[in-house]
Amino acid sequence: MGAFASALLSLALAASAAAQSISVPRELPNLGKLRLELEAYHDCRGQYGCYAHDLDDETAMAIADLERAVRMNPSGVKLAVVLDIDETSLSNYAELLRSDFGYNAQAWDAWVRQSDAPAIPGTLRFYREAENLGVAVFFITGRPESERAATEANLRKAGFTQWARLTLRSASEAHTPTIAYKSAARQRIVTAGYRIVVNMGDQMSDLRGTPQAEFSVKLSDPFYYIP
Numbered sequence: 001m002g003a004f005a006s007a008l009l010s011l012a013l014a015a016s017a018a019a020q021s022i023s024v025p026r027e028l029p030n031l032g033k034l035r036l037e038l039e040a041y042h043d044c045r046g047q048y049g050c051y052a053h054d055l056d057d058e059t060a061m062a063i064a065d066l067e068r069a070v071r072m073n074p075s076g077v078k079l080a081v082v083l084d085i086d087e088t089s090l091s092n093y094a095e096l097l098r099s100d101f102g103y104n105a106q107a108w109d110a111w112v113r114q115s116d117a118p119a120i121p122g123t124l125r126f127y128r129e130a131e132n133l134g135v136a137v138f139f140i141t142g143r144p145e146s147e148r149a150a151t152e153a154n155l156r157k158a159g160f161t162q163w164a165r166l167t168l169r170s171a172s173e174a175h176t177p178t179i180a181y182k183s184a185a186r187q188r189i190v191t192a193g194y195r196i197v198v199n200m201g202d203q204m205s206d207l208r209g210t211p212q213a214e215f216s217v218k219l220s221d222p223f224y225y226i227p
Contacts, residue, residue, distance in 0.1 A: 035101055042093060052121075055222045059122025061133035062200050063129050065215035069197035070133050080194035081130050082186060082213060083123065084201035085151065086140040088159060096223050103224070115154035119137065120219075123200065124159050136164040136194060140185045140206075142178060142226065144169050152176045154190060165189075171182050178226055183209030 016196065065082065073079060083089050093109040098208030111117075127195065130137050137160075143151055145168045167185045169176070174186075182205070190211050191195060199213035200205070204220035207213075 021139060022093055024065070039097070041222065051220060054084070055120060056122045058217060058219050059120070059126050059200075061123075061213045062126050062198055062215070062217040065094045065217065066126065066129060066135065066198050067131065068215055070135065072195070073195065078136065078194045079096050079124075079134075080136045080189055080196050082138050082140055082189070082196055082199040083127070084203070085139055085143065086117075086156070086199055087120075087202040087223065088122050088206070088219055089127070089160060090121060090154060091120055093223075101155055101223060109147075111144065112154075115150050115157055117154055117158065118158070119158035123219075126198075126200065131162075135163075135197065138164050138185075138189055138194075139166045140182050141168055143198065144183070145171065178203070178205040179209040182206060183211070185212075186211050 011037055037046060038047060041048045042051045044050035070079065084094055092111065094117075095108065106174060127137060139160075140154070141151065148166070148168055153169065155161075155163075155166075167188075169181065173181050186196060186209075188201070196211065196213040196218065198215045200217045200219065201207055202219040203226045205226055207216040207218060
């Protein structure tokens with residue numbers, strides 16, 4: 001073997017040894033990759049299934065729970081269901097995608113004021129079944145009271161045409177933890193004489209606390225987290 005070839009072989013062996021000794025640190029999930037996986041899940045491609053199909057399955061379960069609760073409750077009892085709004089009744093995916101799954105308060109408020117969020121189809125079916133069964137519908141949302149008009153307009157535009165009560169955060173509740181805020185709102189429903197048979201939300205904080213519904217249904221939402 002010539003001197004030049006021998007030198008090349010030595011370099012190759014050294015490079016191979018260096019490559020084998022590379023230490024890869026334990027890392028958190030890569031945010032860029034997670035964003036791509038979120039898009040794939042929403043668009044029903046990739047390895048994590050299909051967002052729309054999961055929502056349909058979950059809301060079908062909620063409808064079955066509602067029908068079961070109505071059958072189990074004696075006549076004359078005032079029944080109620082509780083629905084969250086964002087990513088439960090209305091989809092904000094267009095804004096989530098536009099904001100690259102981040103949160104910008106000004107952009108979000110502008111989106112809410114447009115009142116253009118479409119209904120989650122399965123939740124709209126659930127809502128209509130509650131109406132058909134004579135069950136009162138209560139909306140409890142973390143949106144502030146200042147967004148009431150835009151929220152009401154969006155709900156009606158999306159097909160949620162009437163409700164017993166729509167609860168939004170008052171100024172004094174702006175910093176109240178979600179579980180405490182939503183629990184207090186449910187308590188007011190119970191105090192008014194209703195029996196909450198189904199509570200549906202996309203966050204566990206929509207469902208936890210007391211009082212709870214007879215059936216609590218968690219919808220899929222990998223896009224954001226509210227403690």
